[in-house]
Amino acid sequence: MMTEKFLKRSRRVTQVGFILLIFLIPVFDILRYDTATKELFLLGRVWTLGLKAGFITDHSLTGSLHVAVQFFLNAVLPWLVVLAIFPLAGYIGGRFFCGWLCPEGTLFELSDYLTLKLLGRRSLYGKKPNDPELSRPNRFIFGMLALLSMIVIPLLGGIALTGYFVAPRTIWHQILTWNFTFGVKAGIIGVSIYILIGSIFVRHVFCKFVCAPGLMQMLFGWASPVSLRIKMDTSRIAECTDCRGCEKACFMNVLPRKNKRDISCVNCGACIAACHRELGEGKGLFHFQRGEKQSPLVQEAATNGDTHRTRQKGAIDDAAGIKA
Ligand code: SF4
Ligand code: SF4
Numbered sequence: 001m002m003t004e005k006f007l008k009r010s011r012r013v014t015q016v017g018f019i020l021l022i023f024l025i026p027v028f029d030i031l032r033y034d035t036a037t038k039e040l041f042l043l044g045r046v047w048t049l050g051l052k053a054g055f056i057t058d059h060s061l062t063g064s065l066h067v068a069v070q071f072f073l074n075a076v077l078p079w080l081v082v083l084a085i086f087p088l089a090g091y092i093g094g095r096f097f098c099g100w101l102c103p104e105g106t107l108f109e110l111s112d113y114l115t116l117k118l119l120g121r122r123s124l125y126g127k128k129p130n131d132p133e134l135s136r137p138n139r140f141i142f143g144m145l146a147l148l149s150m151i152v153i154p155l156l157g158g159i160a161l162t163g164y165f166v167a168p169r170t171i172w173h174q175i176l177t178w179n180f181t182f183g184v185k186a187g188i189i190g191v192s193i194y195i196l197i198g199s200i201f202v203r204h205v206f207c208k209f210v211c212a213p214g215l216m217q218m219l220f221g222w223a224s225p226v227s228l229r230i231k232m233d234t235s236r237i238a239e240c241t242d243c244r245g246c247e248k249a250c251f252m253n254v255l256p257r258k259n260k261r262d263i264s265c266v267n268c269g270a271c272i273a274a275c276h277r278e279l280g281e282g283k284g285l286f287h288f289q290r291g292e293k294q295s296p297l298v299q300e301a302a303t304n305g306d307t308h309r310t311r312q313k314g315a316i317d318d319a320a321g322i323k324a
Contacts, residue, residue, distance in 0.1 A: 007269045011100055011269065015100065096266070099269070112204075246271035
């Protein structure tokens with residue numbers, strides 16, 4: 001069962017695990033382009049087109065076919081696979097990647113959390129109706145944590161991403177000897193500034209309007225009849241206490257009680273956890289669902305013109321600030 005603890009813990013595990021993976025991919029040559037040797041490393045090996053020696057001088061039909069097949073298999077096909085990853089992920093899981101794996105999303109959530117602790121709201125630009133209330137935290141500790149995060153995280157991100165273009169052992173050697181080449185310095189500083197500005201000033205606006213993988217998942221998830229999404233059990237809406245915990249848990253500013261497909265929803269499950277917290281473990285009103293199927297009770301209500309349930313639904317819509 002998707003309990004509150006299970007949801008929270010498993011999401012943190014996948015988020016931290018994916019960040020570790022981003023660090024380790026270039027370390028183990030799983031994927032990186034070495035700007036010094038001009039070699040592309042893929043799954044531990046130097047990637048080549050696999051062409052036979054002397055293929056340029058071989059003008060026979062067999063020679064041409066060999067070049068065409070190798071080019072398709074080693075150049076076109078890998079790119080098609082790479083380009084299909086996010087549309088496919090969106091078609092199946094909606095924006096699941098954004099909510100459970102994306103390192104930037106994780107960082108933005110951390111920034112929200114620290115801002116909430118320091119200023120009492122998620123955003124730097126003002127309080128929103130769905131900002132959670134907090135008991136008075138120790139601002140000094142959270143101020144120190146925020147300062148530390150602003151220095152350490154961008155630098156680590158800069159080192160990790162520069163490792164996709166310069167061998168990680170070269171980078172660490174330069175850091176330890178404090179003797180940097182221009183490429184390493186530019187890579188670390190450039191990425192650090194990008195991360196710093198993104199996590200302080202931009203955050204989820206980037207996820208909603210700029211991020212290309214996010215937009216692809218959004219588009220394909222929206223169009224897909226089978227993509228994963230959050231659903232409210234409308235046959236039990238009378239149990240809703242209108243605590244607004246689900247809305248306050250949502251860092252993407254979605255109103256989950258609308259029970260409609262929302263392209264901003266990243267399927268994080270925070271609303272599911274919040275409702276379990278309010279109504280008791282296992283009794284929450286939200287769940288993950290594939291596609292748009294309605295609960296049999298709601299279908300029955302719709303068919304029979306069940307005015308009682310319609311009225312309940314109307315009450316929830318009003319509570320969620322939805323205009324009919
Ligand atoms: S609606 Fe729920 S699952 Fe979707 S982003 Fe908001 S909290 Fe996460
Ligand atoms: S759906 Fe659940 S979390 Fe949201 S307001 Fe109702 S009881 Fe609270």
